[in-house]
Amino acid sequence: DTGVSQNPRHKITKRGQNVTFRCDPISEHNRLYWYRQTLGQGPEFLTYFQNEAQLEKSRLLSDRFSAERPKGSFSTLEIQRTEQGDSAMYLCASSLGVEQYFGPGTRLTVT
Amino acid sequence: AQTVTQSQPEMSVQEAETVTLSCTYDTSESDYYLFWYKQPPSRQMILVIRQEAYKQQNATENRFSVNFQKAAKSFSLKISDSQLGDAAMYFCAYRRHTDKLIFGTGTRLQVFP
Numbered sequence: 483d484t485g486v487s488q489n490p491r492h493k494i495t496k497r498g499q500n501v502t503f504r505c506d507p508i509s510e511h512n513r514l515y516w517y518r519q520t521l522g523q524g525p526e527f528l529t530y531f532q533n534e535a536q537l538e539k540s541r542l543l544s545d546r547f548s549a550e551r552p553k554g555s556f557s558t559l560e561i562q563r564t565e566q567g568d569s570a571m572y573l574c575a576s577s578l579g580v581e582q583y584f585g586p587g588t589r590l591t592v593t
Numbered sequence: 594a595q596t597v598t599q600s601q602p603e604m605s606v607q608e609a610e611t612v613t614l615s616c617t618y619d620t621s622e623s624d625y626y627l628f629w630y631k632q633p634p635s636r637q638m639i640l641v642i643r644q645e646a647y648k649q650q651n652a653t654e655n656r657f658s659v660n661f662q663k664a665a666k667s668f669s670l671k672i673s674d675s676q677l678g679d680a681a682m683y684f685c686a687y688r689r690h691t692d693k694l695i696f697g698t699g700t701r702l703q704v705f706p
Contacts, residue, residue: 575694
């Protein structure tokens with residue numbers, strides 16, 4: 483039973499570039515969540531999918547952010563025209579029931 | 594809107610001793626779940642313990658137990674017989690059904706030998 487995986491684990495990019503992160507949930511988990519965590523803070527919700535449908539988006543998710551979950555399996559989170567304020571850990575979690583299982587995260591640094 | 598508050602930014606405990614981490618939350622819902630997650634340095638978030646709001650009995654998982662006070666909207670975590678491996682950030686979180694998790698700001702726990 484493999485856990486939630488995220489790639490890449492680290493990403494350094496220059497301001498203005500686009501970046502894309504991938505999350506592979508636990509097999510058969512129908513819900514997939516994206517969170518953002520800045521230093522010293524708890525994770526903040528960004529968006530979530532049930533199967534391939536994106537059911538909720540946070541106001542934190544500006545127009546530069548887009549997420550997809552084609553075929554209800556893996557998910558991608560894209561950030562366009564990155565800004566220094568986008569520097570954070572991006573966490574993915576999946577669930578089938580009450581509990582959410584987290585991946586190791588992708589740490590984004592925007593220079 | 595639901596909120597979760599952790600008022601202790603840092604706590605410390607001696608190995609083998611007991612420590613309690615505090616959490617309060619605000620909600621108008623009657624049916625929800627509460628969780629404690631552990632995040633070791635540079636490692637992923639793992640679930641420590643969960644509590645269903647409809648259950649009066651406090652949850653227990655080995656050395657970890659909670660004190661759930663629904664009327665007071667309080668949900669503290671007690672760690673007994675603390676071990677060096679318990680050192681981590683601990684996050685309290687709230688969730689309705691299959692909804693998103695709402696986290697507190699965390700408590701950094703240090704364990705001294």
